Amino acid sequence: RVCFRTFSSSDESDPIKALRRLHELCSLWLRPDLHTKEEMVDRLGLEQFVMCMPPDIQVLVKS
Structure with a gap:
């Protein structure tokens, strides 16, 4: 990543x-060989969501 x-x-x-x-x-x-399209979209969506949050919220989401 x-x-x-x-x-x-x-x-x-x-x-x-x-x-x-x-x-x-x-x-x-x-890893499209291991994950479904839905899982990959979820991963991308979650990462983008976390990047939009303030740093203190990012820490909470990542943990």
Whole structure:
């Protein structure tokens, strides 16, 4: 997840390689081979929800 979120296209000079790398990182994070589409959407939704919350609430949700 961290690698996916911190990926920068400046790390790759070729846009096609950058897209492939981003796709690879996303697959490593979400693991579509192990999780259903619904589980992956839930994971993305929860992460976005937590990021929208104030820091003190983020700590509560993460624990």
